[in-house]
Amino acid sequence: MPVFGICLGHQILSLAMGGRTYKLKFGHRGANHPVKELQSGKVEITSQNHGFAVDPESLPRDVRVTHVNLYDGTVEGLRHDRKPVFCVQYHPEASPGPHDADYLFRRFLDEMERRA
Amino acid sequence: MPKRTDLKRILVIGSGPIVIGQACEFDYSGTQACKALRAEGLEVVLVNSNPATIMTDPELADRTYIEPLTADIVSSIIERERPDALLPTVGGQTALNLAVQLEEQGVLRRFGVELIGASVEAIKVAEDRQQFRDAMRDIGIEVPNSRYVKSMREAFDAIDDLGYPVIVRPSFTLGGVGGGIGYNVEEFREIAARGLALSPVHEVLLEESVIGWKEFELEVMRDRADNFVVICSIENVDPMGVHTGDSVTVAPALTLTDKEYQRMRDMARRIIRRVGVETGGSNIQFAVDPDNGHIVVIEMNPRVSRSSALASKATGFPIAKIAAKLALGYTLDEIPNDITRLTPASFEPTIDYVVVKVPRWAFEKFPRADRTLTTQMKSVGEVMAIGRTFKESFMKAFRSLELGGGNLLFSKSGSRADASATAEAEDDDDSTLQRSLAVPNDRRMWALFRAIDRGWSLEEIHRLTNIDPWFLTQFQQLVDLQREAALVGLRGISPELLRTLKRAGFSDRELAGILGTDEDTIRHTRIELGLRPAYKRIDTCAAEFESYTPYLYGTYERECEAEPTARNKVIILGSGPNRIGQGIEFDYCCVHAAFALREDGFETVMINCNPETVSTDYDTVDRLYFEPLTFEDVAAIIAREESAGGNVMCVVQYGGQTPLKLALPLQRAGVKILGTSPDSIDLAEDRQRFAQLLWDLGIPQAASGTASSAEEARGVAASIGFPVVVRPSYVLGGRAMAIVYDMAALDRYMLTAVAASPERPVLIDKFLEDAVELDVDVVADATGAVVIGGIMEHIEEAGIHSGDSSCVVPPYRVAERHIEMIRDYTRRIARALRVVGLMNTQFAIKDETVYVLEVNPRASRTVPYLSKATGVPLAKVAARVMAGRTLAQQGLTEDLAVAGVFVKTPVFPFMRFPGVDTILGPEMKSTGEVMGGAGTFGSAFAKAQLASGLRLPSGGTAFISVANHDKPAVVQIARDLRELGFDLVATRGTANFLRAHGLDVEIVFKINEGRPHVGDEILNNRVQLVINTPLGRESFFDDRTVRRIAMMQQVPCITTLTGAAAAVNAIRALHTEGLTVRSLQEYHADAVEARKPKVAAETPGRPS
Secondary structure, eight states, rough: OOEEETTHHHHHHHHHTTTTEEEEEEEEEEEEEEEETTTTTEEEEEEEEEEEEEEGGGGGGEEEEEEEEEEOEEEEEESSSSSEEEEEESSSTTTTOTTTTHHHHHHHHHHHHOOO | OOOOOOOOOEEEEOOOOBTBBBTHHHHHHHHHHHHHHHHHHOOOEESOOOTTTTTTSSSSSSSSEEEOSHHHHHHHHHHHOOEEEEEEETTTHHHHHHHHHHHHHHHHHHTTTTEEESSSSHHHHHHHHHHHHHHHHHHHOOOOOOOEEESSHHHHHHHHHHOOOOOOTTTOOOTTTEEEESSHHHHHHHHHHHHHHHSSTTTTEEEEEOTTTTEEEEEEEEEETEEEEEEEEEEESSSSSSSSGOOOOEEEEOOOOHHHHHHHHHHHHHHHHHEEEEEEEEEEEEEEEEEEEEEEEEEEEEOOOOOHHHHHHHHSEEEEEEEHHHTTTTGGGGBOOTSSSSSSOOOBBBSSEEEEEEEEEOGOOOSOOOBBOOOOOOOOEEEEEEEHHHHHHHHHHEEEEEEEESGGGGSSOOOOOTTHHHHHHHHHHHHHHHHHHHSSBBBBHHHHHHHHHHTTHHHHHHHOOOOOOHHHHHHHHEEEEHHHHHHHHHOOOHHHHHHHHTTTTTOOOHHHHHTTTOOOHHHHHHHHOOOOOOEHHHHSSSSSSSSOOOOEEESSOOOOOOOSSOOEEEEOOOOOOOOOBSSSHHHHHHHHHHHHHHTTHHHHEEEEOOOSSTTTSSSSSEEEEEOOSSHHHHHHHHHHHHHOOOOOOEOOOSTTHHHHHHHHHHHHTTEEOOOSHHHHHHHHHHHHHEEEEEHHHHHHHHOOEESSSSHHHHHHEEEEEEESEESSSSSSSSTTEEEEEHHHHHHHHHIOOOOOOSOOEEEEEOOTOEEEEEEEEEEEOSSOOEEEEEEEEEOOTTSSSGGGSOOESSSSSOOOHHHHHHHHHHHHHHHHHHOEEEEEEEEEEEEEEEEEEEEEEETTTTTTHHHHHHHHHHHHHHHHHTTTTTTTTTTOOOOOSSSSEEEEEEEEOOOSSSSSOOOOSSSOOOEEEEEEEEEHHHHHHHHHHHHHOOOOOSSEEEEEEEGGGGGGHHOOOOOOOOHTTTTEOOOOHHHHHHTTOOOOOOEEEOOGSSSSBHHHHTTTOSSSSEOOOOOOOOTTHHHHHHHHHHHHHOOOOESSSHHHHHHHHHHHHHTOOOOOOOOHHHHHHHHHHHHHHHHHHOOOOOOO
């Protein structure tokens, strides 16, 4: 079954896949954080509200980093190479906040439909 | 994506002279772009006709052309320089239109020049309303219903669909020139006809009205990887129907919910993508129906705009600089944010303060102009203020306007500077008040506060103005606070209430008015209570990251982020909002002072409140305070800067009258003023002291006197004889200045034009009719050395304000002995006044006598022009002199010379003010200037005219109609025109006179003599040149109509004989020489060559 994690969901999925989290010196708060989607190189403006981040070094080899924060380079999104699991640290669903990351829901729906 | 490596040389087009709708914001953006391109190692070729800009400083580009912005001229430059690419997006509508023209004429293709920043397709989709509407329809975004028409017939067909009121927008004009709102068929007919005439493609868009809807703008950027960010949202307090340049605006948008805002943001992304702006910034305007939140898009500018400048200043995000880098191929995430240094430009600035912009109009200069605000911009400048709340920013912005008087919005006594408007305002009855709320005008905000003061309900005010209730509530709260204060008075006021008032933005001066005391008392009470402003940094990120840029604003809070250093510093006071008489030239001087002193190791601090300027760019100075230029605000900043130690010195002579007015109060408060002493400045302004000085020096001055009442004025006039020039003391730009020929006119002037008083007497001078006028700018140092920067001869005779007169350097009609006399007088005056820095002197030559008209020991309007002509940056030299260096140390021992002839010509805003006479007089009316340079006077003058928008004809028909006393002198001009192949037509009197001198002249009717009259002939394109000198009051109407028709038809209309002679000279040059282009760097190299000691050339022994 496809799983899509957001924020704490992203952190829990990371822990479940064998990763670790750590406390940031300054948390990420606000609706203007630039996040780069690594595959396309495109930048999306996101809403964020978190004090911990996932340590990329701690992740197993079949989990790859898909998004990074352009402010401090921390992990903002992950996906599993073989399983239908992906997650983001920021809030694509947030209101208030921009809609740049709406495509994630489309992706999630597609995943579900493909498996329906 | 990395920077493109195939681009080596870029052509940047500037925006030309300062006009309404296109002011110094494009100097700011062009300067940023040039700097950014050069920092990337590219060669920059710049063309702009405006010498008063920083961007045309020869250090800012590899090649700088101060040449007319026409397709022909720019294509000559392209042919000469062969740039790889053209960046058209930082020079306003002028540059954009020019780029489209060059593309359409095939020039870009012919020379292999690529358009970067915006493609022609994108420009067209954005600019052509039909294409724009279709494009918006493609992506499901609504635009108001509209139709393009090319004739009045089509216009009337379209109106049936669209209904009234209808918005008329001419295609391809800037600032909405020629546009308007037609509420009925009569208005519609007039506005549509005018719009069709003014559009360069004779086309107007008729648009369904969304008047009264809320108006918003988004400043957005996009890179070639399709990354998109919103830099700033701006909300117009004045709803749709008032041009955004004439609206009070606020950033960020304050009355939108996040849902509405995000919808708008999503639309903006789709719009910029659809229009196809791939690398750069755009401005998108939206209207929102207040009843249901329905959003429509109004327009998009695919370039850096006035709002971009505002957004840059409001957020600290340098839009023009980033746009230039994006055009080179960088993506947003590859460009660092200068302010935080560590974070990238691909983010959206967050602001923890509120920014308010307020326009400044110049209707007092155009008494007949219609003060109604519509879709055509009428303001000449603006101020911006930053505070923690809307109230604070709003109050700061209004006091930044410098409208004079004390209590501004709450005033009962009103401002002296605009006495007539206030008098009208105080007496209005309820129905007048209702009208001034319902029909937007420049005084509406005052009317609004009056309505609140009279107890009108906010619902009623909202109904009349459509201003959002949130703003109205804020205004109501300001009025409530004022009442609360007035009720308790000075004795009863608690520290808490005083703090609340200060935090709401009330100035000491306003409080003094409300509490019935003086400013000093409030100031002392406040300081005793420890109520001092703290300064916060503009950091683009609401304090999330550390800010390295001391770009500051003041507010009444505890934590101060100013962190002043202990270095020696110089505070430069800027010139505030642009207005007629005090514009970009003074900002240019302030920026130069900052550059020079920074290079010399001083810490530089700027205080200014004009968001359009280079002086308020965060990298112009070490520390920037974006604050009002009032004594209170300036003194508080100086105190803060002094608190860290180090010497603090102040430059007040560079920003025009605004800082000069503060010179004496600041000096009294113990501030060290650099350069010429405030006392000397005062001496030069004080007629009696100054007359005494000239008397002592034995230098002739026109007979003069001062009067503080109408009776005294009559006495003075009787003793010196008419005609006389009358003016108030302490003004710039000839405000309320007039030439008076008889007692009746003098009485009228004293009664209506000025409020004379013993402190502010009226100055009366003998008017030197038909004299030749000259301007001289000099730099003098503390050792008494004086270097004359240049002697500029006015082309028009005496009586026309120096700012409105074309002038030329070097002089071309003045005898050498007079020039010598002028040099001698100038030196003696500079020494007598102990000038240290810049001084401007005006002379008149009449009947072999050289008279001194006035002396201003400060920066003048002509400094930038002269600096460009000579290649010596006079304002920089003088700033160093003020800081203690001598002229000799700077290698300047001789008076400066020019290599070539340079003509400066003013540009006027008459096109925007129907019904206003275009005749020139002692009150300045021009908004900007251009320069033309060439090897001969004729070519230089022709270029300057062309640059100012007047294409002198090389042949055709010339119409001549002159006053009787001008008739003898016009004969030669007419004869020259005949020789140049012109046909002549003239009104009966002039024609008979010319015929009597053997010239072949056809007679044409005056306007009131029957038809077809001269107006018809001009309208039918049968007249190519008009020479018309004013004939006195009787035929005033007739002349005025001719002049106005000529202006609307863009037929050159010359109103002085000396101007006509110069035009003939220029036409001859067009016949014999043609126009060629040359860069400033080449002119300056020649000037340096000419300055080299001649001995070197004569040294023998070096065979060539």
